[in-house]
Amino acid sequence: MFTAFLIKYAEIGVKGKNRYLFEEALVKQIKNALKRCEGRFEVTRTPGRIYVEALSEFDYDETVDNLKTVFGISGICPVVHVEDEGFEKLGQDIVKYMDNVYPEKNFTFKVQARRSRKNYPLNSMELNVELGGVILDAFPELKVDVHNPDVLLNVEIREKIYIYSETIPGPGGMPIGSNGKAMLLLSGGIDSPVAGYMIAKRGVKIDAVYFHAPPYTSDRAKQKVIDLAKQVSRYTGPIYLHVINFTDIQLYIYEKCPHDELTIIMRRYMMKIAEHIAKETECLGLITGESIGQVASQTVQSLAVTNEVCTLPVFRPLIGFDKMEIVDVSEKIGTYETSILPYEDCCTIFVAKHPVTKPNLNIIKRHEQNLNEKIEELMQTALDTDEVIVVNYEG
Amino acid sequence: MEVYLDNSATTRCFDEVAELMTKIMCEDYGNPSSLHRKGVQAEQYIRYAKETIAKNLKVNEKEIFFTSGGTESDNLALRGCAYANCRAGRHLITTQIEHPAILQTMKQLEEEGFRVTYLPVDEKGCIRPEDLQRAITGETILVSIMHTNNEVGSLQPIEEAGALIKRMNPRILFHVDAVQGYGKFRILPKKMHIDLLSVSGHKIHGPKGIGFLYVDEKVKIKPILFGGGQQNGLRSGTENVPAIAGLAKAIEIVYSKLDREVEELYQIKEAFVEGVKQIPDVFVNGHPGRDGAPHVVSVSFQGVRSEVLLHALEDKGVYVSAGSACSAHKPQPSATLQAMGIDKELLGSTIRFSFSAFTTMDEISYTLQCLYDIIPMLRRFTRK
Numbered sequence: 001m002f003t004a005f006l007i008k009y010a011e012i013g014v015k016g017k018n019r020y021l022f023e024e025a026l027v028k029q030i031k032n033a034l035k036r037c038e039g040r041f042e043v044t045r046t047p048g049r050i051y052v053e054a055l056s057e058f059d060y061d062e063t064v065d066n067l068k069t070v071f072g073i074s075g076i077c078p079v080v081h082v083e084d085e086g087f088e089k090l091g092q093d094i095v096k097y098m099d100n101v102y103p104e105k106n107f108t109f110k111v112q113a114r115r116s117r118k119n120y121p122l123n124s125m126e127l128n129v130e131l132g133g134v135i136l137d138a139f140p141e142l143k144v145d146v147h148n149p150d151v152l153l154n155v156e157i158r159e160k161i162y163i164y165s166e167t168i169p170g171p172g173g174m175p176i177g178s179n180g181k182a183m184l185l186l187s188g189g190i191d192s193p194v195a196g197y198m199i200a201k202r203g204v205k206i207d208a209v210y211f212h213a214p215p216y217t218s219d220r221a222k223q224k225v226i227d228l229a230k231q232v233s234r235y236t237g238p239i240y241l242h243v244i245n246f247t248d249i250q251l252y253i254y255e256k257c258p259h260d261e262l263t264i265i266m267r268r269y270m271m272k273i274a275e276h277i278a279k280e281t282e283c284l285g286l287i288t289g290e291s292i293g294q295v296a297s298q299t300v301q302s303l304a305v306t307n308e309v310c311t312l313p314v315f316r317p318l319i320g321f322d323k324m325e326i327v328d329v330s331e332k333i334g335t336y337e338t339s340i341l342p343y344e345d346c347c348t349i350f351v352a353k354h355p356v357t358k359p360n361l362n363i364i365k366r367h368e369q370n371l372n373e374k375i376e377e378l379m380q381t382a383l384d385t386d387e388v389i390v391v392n393y394e395g
Numbered sequence: 396m397e398v399y400l401d402n403s404a405t406t407r408c409f410d411e412v413a414e415l416m417t418k419i420m421c422e423d424y425g426n427p428s429s430l431h432r433k434g435v436q437a438e439q440y441i442r443y444a445k446e447t448i449a450k451n452l453k454v455n456e457k458e459i460f461f462t463s464g465g466t467e468s469d470n471l472a473l474r475g476c477a478y479a480n481c482r483a484g485r486h487l488i489t490t491q492i493e494h495p496a497i498l499q500t501m502k503q504l505e506e507e508g509f510r511v512t513y514l515p516v517d518e519k520g521c522i523r524p525e526d527l528q529r530a531i532t533g534e535t536i537l538v539s540i541m542h543t544n545n546e547v548g549s550l551q552p553i554e555e556a557g558a559l560i561k562r563m564n565p566r567i568l569f570h571v572d573a574v575q576g577y578g579k580f581r582i583l584p585k586k587m588h589i590d591l592l593s594v595s596g597h598k599i600h601g602p603k604g605i606g607f608l609y610v611d612e613k614v615k616i617k618p619i620l621f622g623g624g625q626q627n628g629l630r631s632g633t634e635n636v637p638a639i640a641g642l643a644k645a646i647e648i649v650y651s652k653l654d655r656e657v658e659e660l661y662q663i664k665e666a667f668v669e670g671v672k673q674i675p676d677v678f679v680n681g682h683p684g685r686d687g688a689p690h691v692v693s694v695s696f697q698g699v700r701s702e703v704l705l706h707a708l709e710d711k712g713v714y715v716s717a718g719s720a721c722s723a724h725k726p727q728p729s730a731t732l733q734a735m736g737i738d739k740e741l742l743g744s745t746i747r748f749s750f751s752a753f754t755t756m757d758e759i760s761y762t763l764q765c766l767y768d769i770i771p772m773l774r775r776f777t778r779k
Contacts, residue, residue, distance in 0.1 A: 215706030251776055344702070350778055 001080055001100060002060060005067065006164055007050040008075035011174060025175035025203070026050065026072040032237060033066040036394065051079075064168060069235050071201050072178075073170030077154075080163045087122065090161060091134040097163050098135055098153070108145035109135065113155045120157045131155060174203030176237055181205040182285040182315060183278035185270065186229060186241070188221055188345045191289030191318055193228045193335040194326050198317035199287045200236040207281055208232075208239050209274045211246040213349065221343035226391060231335045234393035242277050243387040246270070249378045250350070256370040260352045263297050264359050265368060268309045269379065275310050276383060285313045291321050296355040305359045397712040398758040402598075403545050403575060403691055403749035404716055409600045409648055412641040416602060419637040427634050428625065437636045444643035451650055452592070452609060453583050460630050461639050464606040465574040468593035469496040469539075471608055471630070472570045475616040476537050476591070477504050483566065484534035490514045490522050490551070491734040493541050497572055498730070501539075510534070520549030520681045520735045524559055531560065537568045542576030546731040546747060547681035548691030550576070557588025568614060574598055574606075578649045579657060579689055590614050596638065600752065601645035605638035649752075656752050660689035663750050663759055667692055670763035674770050680737060680745065690750045693732075695741035699773045704746055707773060711765045716747040 009026060027043050027050060034041045039058030044051045052067070060078075067076050082093045098109075113127035122130060131153075132144055156162040184196040186208040200206050210225045222243065233239045246266075253265050274286055290298045297306070307314055318326055330336040368375075399407065419440065425433030427441055441461075449456035462468045477487065489501055491513045501511045512530045514522045522540065531538075538560050540551050553571055560567050570591040573582055577592075578599035584592055592609040596602050610616055610629070622631030649656070668683045676697035681687050696704060701717040708715055728742040737745070748762070 215708075215710055216703050218702070218706050254776055349703075350776065 001097075002078035003054050003081045004079040004162070005052040005063070006077040006079050006162070007052060007067070007073055008077065008167065008170070009050070009072050010074040010172070011072075022072070022175060022178050022203075023050070025178040026070070028177065029070045029072065029175045029237070030067065033070050034063070036066050037063045039063070053081075068168070068170055070175070071171055071173035071203065071235065072175035074172055075167040075170055077164040077167050081160045082163065084120075084157070084161055087130070090155075091131065093161075094131055094134060094153070094155070094163065095138040097165075098139065101165065102151065105139050105141045107150035108143045108148075109151040109153055110144060110146050110149035111135070111153050111155060113157070115157045117157050117159070127155060127157075171201065171235070173201035176200060176203060176205055176235075179203035179205075180284045181207065181282060182287050183274055183281070183283040184208040184287040185274050185289075186210050186225055187289070188224045188228065188339065188341075188343060189289065190323075190330050190336065190339040191291065191294075191326055192287075193232050193289075193339065194329045194333070195287050195289035195315075195317050196232050197235055197329065197333050197335075199315050200232070204285075206232070206236045206239055206287070207242070207278075207283060209242040209244060209277055211244050211270055211273075213247040213250055214245070216247065216250075216349040217344055220341075221345060224338060224341050224343055226389060227338050228335055229389075229391040230393050231333065231338065233391050235333065238390055238392040240281070241389045241391050243389060244273055244277075244382050245385055246382065249375070249382060252371060252374060252378055254350055257367045259350075260354060260356050261359065261364060261367060262350055262352060263355050264302055264305055264364060267297055267302075267306045268364070268368075269375075271306055271314075272309050273379060273382060275312050276379075277386065278312060283312075285315050286310060287315045287317070289318055289326075290316045291318045291323075291326065294323065296357045299357050301358040301360075302356075305361050305364055308361060396758070396761050397714075398754075398762055399714050400748045400750060400754065400758075400762065401714045401716050402751035402754070403747060405597045405603065406600045406751050407753055408597075408602060408641075409645055411648065412601055412644045415644050416637040416641045419640055423636075425636075427636060428623070437634075440636050440640040440643075441634055444639045447643040447646055448607060448609075451646055453585060454609060455612060457627075458609055458612055460608045460610060460626050461634055461642075462606050462608055462630060463604055463635070464597070465494070465572070465593055465595035466496040468595070468606050468608040469494070469570075469572055470500050471616075471619055472591040472593060472610075473497065473500045473504065473537070473539060474619050475629075476568050476570070476614065477509055479615040479617040480536045480568070481509070484532075484536045485509045486512070486532055486534035486536065488512045488514065488527065488530050488535060488538040490516065490540055492516050492520060492544050492546075492549070492731040493539070494545055494572060494574065497539055497541070514540075516549070516734050518736055519686075520544055520547045520731065522551055522556070524552060524555055527556055528559060528563070531563050531567065533564075535564070535567050537570060539570040539572065542571050542573040542582065543579065543688045543691070544681070544731060545575045545691070546729055547693040547735070548575075548688035548749075549681045550686070550688060553582075553589070554587045561588045575688065575691070578646070579653075579660070581650075581653070584609055584611065591616075596642040596645065599645050599649050601642040602638045605635055605642045607642070657689050660750055660752075660754075661685055663754055663756065664689055664692055666756065667748065667750075667759050667763065670759070671766065673763075674766060678741060680732065680735065692748045693745060694748065695737065695745045696770060697741060697744060698777055699744050699770060701744055701746050703773060704744075704769065707769045708762075708765060711769075713762050713765055716749070717745070 027045055030043050040055040042053045080097055111128045111131045113124045115124050151165050153165045182204050184206050186192045196206050212222050229239050229241045257265050423436050425437040427438040445456040445459045448459050487509055505511050514526050516522055557569050560569050568590045571589045572593045574595045577594045590611040594607050596605040618629050620631050625631050668679055671694055678695040680693040705717050732742055
């Protein structure tokens, strides 16, 4: 019965003179999401609101699911269209709508009419009163509550008449493309896909870099990361995933540096490489899934040592999250199941039994001197053999 | 160079088998139960396949039932017999080193109220007949023992076990999982006192998704799948005609040159074992010589993680199996290696190499050379 959706957006509504940019980005993202749905749609923007109208048969659940992936949408209202065939017919349509949408008749309601076509014979106030009366006649067990109704029934008089009352929550945030691009350090774990999701939610386009270490990590581990990127791209749009072969760098550090500093030094080189690619691909920041104290390399001291190699800002959206909070988001966005597949990632293969938890930057830098002979060459080779995979959710 | 040494997992299909199957799928695609000529044509393939297998096992063709493979054959044998004979007793016997298709089915039967004894094995991976003798009780209705172990290639004393079981109580049923042994050995159920025998197609260069269960005509067994009543009601479902014909074709080819092929496999195995022993701190599990299967060699490389070695070999084009699927997050040490009492440290360092009719001496030399290169490199970098 629904043939259109009214798209509500909260935050971008308040962005002064840039508002049109945000709205255009949102329309574009909505169109992208609808490409994955069966049916043809028209997306129109009128001041303050965006309508999605179905031009053909469509799958309601699929369409709502896909709209729910568009950042910037705060609510999705399924709309029923009716032709304007006089007030009496409108009254019948409203009664039918209420009966269909609310089989249980034990709630309070309020009619909120709006007339954008001002030549309609009744004004908004009159419509409110008259339609409320029609509904009460049909369903005497209902009650009107103008202050705090359970159901707010919206009736908009346009070329056609739009009826809606339900709001399905959207993901919130801001539309992708309204806030630049950043490079996500993506591992096979639970945290990094969530971190990417959270930054993308603020309108940031995402690319990603993954470090693999064959033969210590397998093709399946790489496929797992591609699958994770694909899940995240459901929200972010296409992701350019850079796969960097990290084995030789890792083994070189293993041979030349103290074992308990292996992970922290490795992470410094990962950040360096990620930043290098980021700068080449117009990314304005790096994103990691780090959270204070979660593991040895994520103590405040370790984070400071890792951060020191970067000039770009490093976004760590999970920094104050507990593991369970991260897991909750990963379940919500559908990455959890994939994240827990048991493949080794390159951070765990040589991990020391007791890695440093309070690294000292001067000491770390001194030990990195041991790498001077070959590290530049190894980094260059790693960058030269960067494999770029374009990942996009088509589900 | 590409070297496929994971033939215990699955084998490359013979070209003749693939060709025959294509022809059947595209031309002789009838349903063998249909009354018209197309159906009769399809039925001929099944008839021929049964004849081929029956002749090969020296049994009656009515005793051959096609299934979807080893797992289904094992399930049908164990559950079908347990349910049909539970009034005679509720005790079953098997070994600790069976394939999961047996072990998991046994577990399920335990949940349903059956009692199961799991026979231990010696350090070479073989059961001891005296353990079997001790395990048999008046309640025992079925014994299931694998012919050839899939992980280390140990051969079980099937004929001796069969004779022992029947001597103690001729009514006890004897099932043999011959998924790894069939196609390498001549197996004669009537002579070896085997009542039920499981075989899979894709381990002998046939197609996947097909296998058979031999069931001696005296055996009381119930179906586990219900439907149109095909195959005498024991296994409903339209017969997988192309795969059945492909399976028969593979059996014909394999057994037409069995002795020569097995001799070649043993030579390959011996050359490989000889070569791999040149590497220090390497242990060959099970029987390294002709007391074991000709096509399986299990090797533990001290100080090397099997998964890493597997991927390093893969990088060189050599495909093998990890003796035990072991990862940092979910260690699953192999039940077989554990039952054999393999050193804990070596459990995660074990690789299975398995050969086939397509394996050449050149490939073995290449693989050995790869190991000589890789092992010292991997041993330099270990978890501290």
